[in-house]
Amino acid sequence: MQLIAIDWVILGVYFVFVLGIGYTLRRYMRTSTDYFLSGRSIPAWVAGLAFLSANLGAQEVIGMAASGAKYGMATSHFYWIGAIPAMVFLGVFMMPFYYGSRARSVPEYLKLRFDEKTRGLNAISFAAMTIFSSGISMYAMALLTNLLLGWSFGFSIWVCAGVVLLYILFGGLTSAIYNEVLQFFLIVFGFAPLVFVGLQRVGGWHGLQTALQEVATSRGFADGAWTHTWSITGDAAANPMGLEWFGIAMGLGFVLSFGYWCTDFLVVQRAMAANSMSAARRTPLIAAVPKMLFPFLVIVPGMIAIALTQHADTSGFALPLKADGALNYDLAMPMLLVHYFPHGLLGLGITALFASFMSGMAGNVSAFNTVWTYDIYQAYLRSGASDRHYLNMGRIATVVGVCLSVAAAYVANRFNNIMDMLQLLFAFVNAPLFATFLLGMFWKRATGHGAFYGLLGGSLAAALHHGLTLPRGASSGVKGGWIAVLDSYPSEMAQNFWTAIYAFTACLLLTIAISLLTKPRDEKSLVGLVYALTPREVDNEAAWYKRPAPIGCAVLAAMILLNLLFW
């Protein structure tokens, strides 16, 4: 498929606007606080949409559609039991400590609450991870545009990296956030027509259900395996995810989602930039509202793609096969785009793809330059320099960060295995994090030694569990079982969830045990950092829709309703 003039013009208009926003903001970047924290001046709704959008990289959009095709409606567990409760918890319970402690980053909170070594561990692994994940998603994007549009591998990498570099260099975090809001709307308006057109093709929701029923039956899964979320999880063999309800609720709903949404600086940074405590707390809650509806935008197209493929002879649409003969699910969303969008709308769809990709990358880059400057450079390499010095360091870190992620994309292209191994390593590092934050914020007795060794122990437990188990049908190596194969799981996803559950539990128990054996911190130094020692926020005067707790309850009620609707 080739783009024509009108498609290029739409893509061009988008590039002009993102660069324009960055350029306009450059004169407001006077101090390092402006650059790294937007001067803590962002209104709640802007921070909320940016919070959502920073996570909405191309991998999210493409990956969720791929999972929609592969696992069906049950993919919405990532939203309706995964993200939403974690976002509500972050806003209602955790944000008072992140924002109230005046920490400038998540690692810095760990420094204030625990000690230097815990911060160092978190800062260094986080910085490495952001570079690497933006490289990986750049690589995925380059493969995609190469396959769909015939562009050379380097073209989309260099164009996107160049534009993101410029707008963050000019306008820092504010520029990243403003553009994330713009990208959010573009993603919604770029992909929404796909749902309409797709549903029309499969004969509406009813037609989709009928076709997906055939998919489920032909593959030997329970009735409605592609259109239900919970009723098919009584038995791991009944659904394509290979998971039963307990593994989903604990592994995804509790450990993985809380671990990501409540501790990842990439998203938390958006809330820290909000203009007041109340705005910071409402940031994840505002984000939760559109987040809840995203399954209809990103998962349903994947389901439509597999339904159309089931009737390929009449629909004229079929997902291509990979080299090993399996369906290439990753192409579900992009293939629908080029297949059903006329020129014009196609340009908009491709622009939305670019927007999602760039918002994810900008999120990574703006989080990287902050953690590098505050938590590594200022903490270990040069403390006590002028504010201007750190502002300039932030700009340098932006350039270096973008260059490193471009390099990572090229490495990914050459050595796929290294990337798989790194990804695994980061999964081990991240798995236990939530236990540390949970104990740190809600148990005043937790100590620095406890946190540090708990984290290490949790990562070790993750590695051990992974080394001793294997998904069914896989061979030992990067997929697991590299020590010995003691147990096997029905799917890779099941293995991942259980790895996370073990890591969390190990970290929790170790941190508690070691904390009890080590000297507690003076309680006065923990005010503002721990729940029991921090005065409660009183917000009874504000209208209910401006108070975190009532909004959180409303969001949870809507989430439960969605779960019931698609039970």
Added chain:
Amino acid sequence: MGLDVRLPIGLMFAIIGILLSGYGMLAARTEHASLNVAWGLVMLAAGALMLWLARRSR
């Protein structure tokens, strides 16, 4: 901070909306082209709404 983000978003949506619907009306009338017109108008309306909101809060 200095810039109301609704301004650039509204402007961009309005421009893309006009481009899309304009192209849809002028280009060859295929089955799909009407989609361009319809969606272009939706985007134009969304852009106008954003601009109106930005203007109102001034």
